[in-house]
Amino acid sequence: MTTAQFYEDLLSAVSIPRFVKVHQRMEDTHVENPYTATVEAIHKCENFPKIKQGDSVCIACGSREIAHLKEIVRAAVDTVKAMGGNPFLIPAMGSHGGATAEGQKEILLTYKLTEHEVGAPIRSSMETVEIGKTAEGLAVRIDKYAAAADLIILAARIKPHTDFRGPVESGIMKMISIGMGKQYGASICHSLGFPRMSQNVTDIANVVIAAFPKITGIGIIENAYHHTHSITVLSGSRISEKEPHLLEKAKSLMPKIPFEKCDALFVNEIGKNISGPGMDPNITGRSAFMGRSAPDFDGIAVFNLTEESHHNANGIGNADVTTERVYRNFDMRSTYANSITCMDPFSVKIPVVMPNDKLAMKYALGIAYKADPIHGQKVVWIRNTLSMDSYMISEGLLDSAQKIKNLKIMSEPQEVPFDSNGNIIQPDWT
Known part of the structure; x- marks a missing residue:
């Protein structure tokens, strides 16, 4: 039995919800040149x-x-x-x-x-x-x-x-x-x-x-x-x-995720080029020093580390689960230099590592034990904390989303597509 199959069996009762794409209208004043x-x-x-x-x-x-x-x-x-x-x-x-x-x-x-x-x-x-x-x-x-x-x-x-x-x-x-x-x-x-x-x-x-x-x-x-x-x-x-x-x-x-409490947050990528702690706690509501705040997620999954981060995985400690892909790209020297300087051991702690994106999703959903069994799991899925104009939400958030004025639903619910290795075939975020 492969490692992936082992975890598949353990997490077999956890289902991954369908997602819809949403656009969030925000203040767009900007300089032309x-x-x-x-x-x-x-x-x-x-x-x-x-x-x-x-x-x-x-x-x-x-x-x-x-x-x-x-x-x-x-x-x-x-x-x-x-x-x-x-x-x-x-x-x-x-x-x-x-x-x-x-x-x-x-x-x-x-x-x-x-x-x-x-x-x-x-x-x-x-x-x-x-x-x-x-x-x-x-x-x-x-x-x-x-x-x-x-x-x-x-x-x-x-x-x-x-x-x-x-x-x-x-x-x-x-x-x-x-x-x-x-x-x-x-x-x-x-x-x-x-x-x-x-x-x-x-x-x-x-x-x-x-x-x-x-x-x-x-x-x-x-x-x-x-x-x-x-x-x-x-x-x-x-x-x-x-x-x-x-x-x-x-x-x-600053952009915001317009939901007070959710079961899980999926983050496609983190990196020092995006935020000091990889993903901005002002967006995720999860900080090594300031604790948890709205939007409050019971499980956070991170799938990738940006190339621009040069293997510095600072902030991965704010996730509950990540992938082998991120773990292989984690360079202790560059990451821990940041941790030693900031006296921050929490942001660099390695979370649970799953073999692929699908199992990382399932793990994050599995620890969200407060999920509503009737309306379904409430999940937000973002590219990164710098790209907040377009993202995905699960069907369990549809009722709430329809009441938010600056949020527009852009698609019908769709299953998450995975390749043969259990990794996400990336959706169209635009």
Whole structure:
């Protein structure tokens, strides 16, 4: 008897429901031309630092998949050159990329931030320079290339963080304190735990801003469709003053799964390019640090790890079951480097591993013991937490879905198609 057949027998009583495709209408305000919008935002910026002929300008970029990042960075590079500066890029991503200079550079190249595409070289290093201390005595360090530049510009998406709350979460301030701090700086910032994170990010970033008054941030907000909603450029102390307001705007645009309680969530793929913990807890309602919240799922199944994640499976611990495919792609070195830095053992714990997608589905459904036997299992099936405009729901959610104004049912109920190995023949998500 094969392993798959063994589990098939154990889970034989669990049925997989039929699914319908739904479209979710969300706020779709966006900039038509991100390149032009970036150039205009730089020129509109209050107190944008004066660039002298020959000044070196560091443009810091993170590890997340940001819509139109290449165009935004290219706009910053071209504008700096037009002002007489000499721009270069650095990875500003804490311990990501396996906490190595080569791994971090490779992430930028994945997003096509090559010298050919954006017009500036990459200088990647894990070496940092200490520039001061916070009032509480935390050492403040930033990338050695950034510290030596005449001007620092950060291209950062502003959004709710996945594991802590505060006036400042993910964005420019976090990229200053954790991203440019590399592994050492990220570890220092996490040293007092997630309840203190927002304050630590603010304190460390303010030390950097005071030491480098010419620092500037390109604040990118995306809408629920993963399109660029707006671009705001903030310089110096305006960063700490204005970023909390931009965060509130970003929160208002976040997509949501419009069901309070469900039996299971199926997630096609997770990855560091999608969210820090692979799948955004703001969407899934499952966080290693903040626990469970609406939408609350009794079972979460993850089927794939994105190629762009470079085998970093951080966040897989928030799933209840995954597949052998994900397990084989799990690289402990790159994943655990992130875990050690963040002091987060929970997000990297390996869940139950099933031989294929079908059995992973059955396992997640099997542990959802509260499923309604009359109306059927309530299941949401998404591509990933960045793609929330179109997804699948089980027949058990149809009655609820028909009462939700911004949700449109797009198909008749259909069985999930599997290949001969028990893996999903992917549905048309569009």
